[in-house]
Amino acid sequence: MKPKDLITKSIEExxxxxxxxxxKNTxxxxxxVNEFVQIISFHCCKYNQENECAEFWTSFGVLSKKYSKWYQAEFNENPVNDLLGNSVDWNIKDWGFPILNGQRELHFQITDEKERRNSN
Structure with a gap:
């Protein structure tokens, strides 16, 4: 299974x-939710291996077309985009990444059981 498929299979439902x-393409x-669009994006590590490991990190954002309309009216120019705000998981206070081999990881991982060695 491809790393992207490991990720989506694990969380899509x-x-x-x-x-x-x-x-799928992004x-x-x-x-x-009302006039807002909430987005959760998954970013894959380039070293992922098919049928073995999917290491990834996440980012979260909120968009609003209503914000863009307000910005246009307020400043008489178009905003760069509809983005109200976003954050990557490592910038979220008290975010808990997994502990493997006694050490806290910097990303999330979905690893095939046969490939795990001494993980907690």
């Missing part, structure tokens, strides 16, 4: 249950 839709999930 859970996020769908809370209203997120999957976009490896992200989004949902609309």
């Amino acid at each position: 859970t996020l769908a249950e809370i209203g997120f839709s999957f976009s 490896l992200s999930f989004d949902r609309k």
Whole structure:
């Protein structure tokens, strides 16, 4: 299984249950809440190996077309985009990454059971 497929197989159902839709070409999930669009994006490590490991990190963002309209009216120019804000997981206070071999990892991992050695 390809690393991207390991990621989506592991989380797609859970996020769908809370209203997120999957976009395979951007490896992200989004949902609309009132005038806002919430986005969860997954970024893969270039060293991932098929059928072995999918290491990734996540980013979270909120978009609003209403914000763009307000910005245009307020400043008489178009904003760069509809983005209200975003963050990458390592910038979120008290975010808990997994501990493997007694050491806290800097990214998330989905690893085939046969490939895990001495992991906690």
